[in-house]
Amino acid sequence: TARDEDDPPLKRIKLASKKSKLPRRANSFAEGGARSDKITAALMFMIAKDKEPLSIVNKEGFKVLMKTVAPLYRIPDRKTLTKLMDNRYVEAKECYKSTLEKALSYTLTCDNWTDCTFQSYLGVTIHYLSEDLVMKNGCLGVFPLHTNHTAEYLTECLNSVINDFKLDRKKIMAITSDGAANIKAAVHNVVGSERHIWCFAHFLSHLVPKILKDMPEINNIIATVKKIVVLIRRSVVATDELKRLQILDGKTEGTVLKFILDVPTRWNSTLYMLERFLALEQYVYAVTLKCKRSDIPDMLTHSQIEVLQEVVSLMKPIEYVIKEISGSKYPTCSTIIPIIHCMTLSIEQVKPSTNNGSSFQKKLLESIQDKFKNVENNMILAVPTILDPRFKRIDFQNARAAAAAVERINKEMK
DSSP, X not given: OHHHHHSOHHHHHHHHHHHHXXXXXXXXXXXXXXXXXXXXXXXXXXXXXXXXXXXXXXXXXXXXXXXXXXXXXXXXXXXXXXXXXXXXXXXXXXXXXXXXXXXXXXXXXXXXXXXXXXXXXXXXXXXXXXXXXXXXXXXXXXXXXXXXXXXXHHHHHHHHHHHHTTOOGGGEEEEEEOSOHHHHHHHHHHHOGGGEEEOHHHHHHXXXXXXXXXXHHHHHHHHHHHHHHHHHHHXXXXXXXHHHHHHHTTXXXXXXXXXXXXXXXXXXXXXXXXXXXXXXXXXXXXXXXXXXXXXXXXXOOHXXXXXXXXXXXXXXXXXXXXXXXXXXXXXOHHHHHHHHHHHHHHHHHOOOOSHHHHHHHHHHHHHHHHHHTTGGGOHHHHHHHHHOTTTTTTTOSOHHHHHHHHHHHHHHHO
16 A cells, blocks of 8 residues: 555564564464474473373363463373373483483382282382482382282392393492382392391381380370360361460461371371370360360370370480481481481480380380391491591491491402
8 A cells, every 4th residue: 555655664574574473473383383392391391290190281270371371382182191291201211311321329219019099019219429429319110010029029120120221230339128028038139138228217117106006005195185186176166266275375377386187107197296286285175175075085184294295205316317317318328327326315315204104215225226236237337437527436336347347448448
């Protein structure tokens, strides 16, 4: 038109460039386009990182989000996404293999477990030292088990993982597992008994429940605490009363505490439940009055509260040690011998005034002594402890074990 011809040349060029970009941008969002591939890669990363189900692409809220953020993007269906995830896994696996080839050394951890559908799995993780001397870790996989968990079958599974990831067996410093006979024998078959470490956190996690099984009086006290906690947590009126009383004592809305209910499979949750009960013990009687009289269990006596306080004091060093030796960002081998010694001293320093507290303390110390009596003779643990400038020989109770570790170090250096 005449108006178009009168427009300044620069303005016409700008309009033309804008029009030409539109189809190019649309093509970018088409399947196989640069923008589309980038969003799909981000989507797969989100699903893997946040452990989201693949069915998220079918959810209405997700579709609305993507329509708002990237209207031209076509969301892949679940079947397509599954194939893309499988392909990306293969690529990432090959890349990870290359990384592991450059590692100076590594240790493996393995454990078999069963999900809610009774399908058994073998989980294998790796901890290694990178070229720039940084500790890293990763999950090699969670592999389904299809037959009886015999030592031979688990040996075959472990060897399969090692071969699949092309791990150098000379670089495997140790394999950590629990103390079950089958997995223990499998590890011995793969790397030998001298490079097997049984999981200390696993043993300590079972220590307290095993001892409490033989202490009915303490069990009864814990059961009473649980009844009270369940009663209050199920009552809205009682929960509101607990909150009101704490606010009257100076707490704010954001700092008021609630009762914690334990989980049978995790003993430390019992510790947290008892700790919180003791922290809120002054409110228990007033709060339970808001519940049905027929539902209220017998309140704990002063002596029972005293037993609880002693039991909690004896449990806390064990819970601290489990957390400390479960780290993945720092080496833990050199801390085992010192931390067990310190844990024993902490438990010994508690001075129970009740018979139940004294009995619990005695059984704890006996179990720790029985299980860890030969820990200093384990070269995988003793040598790193001697070499660690924080510890050296300080926490060794057996002079011969320390001398043997030093001799081993001298032999390796020659």
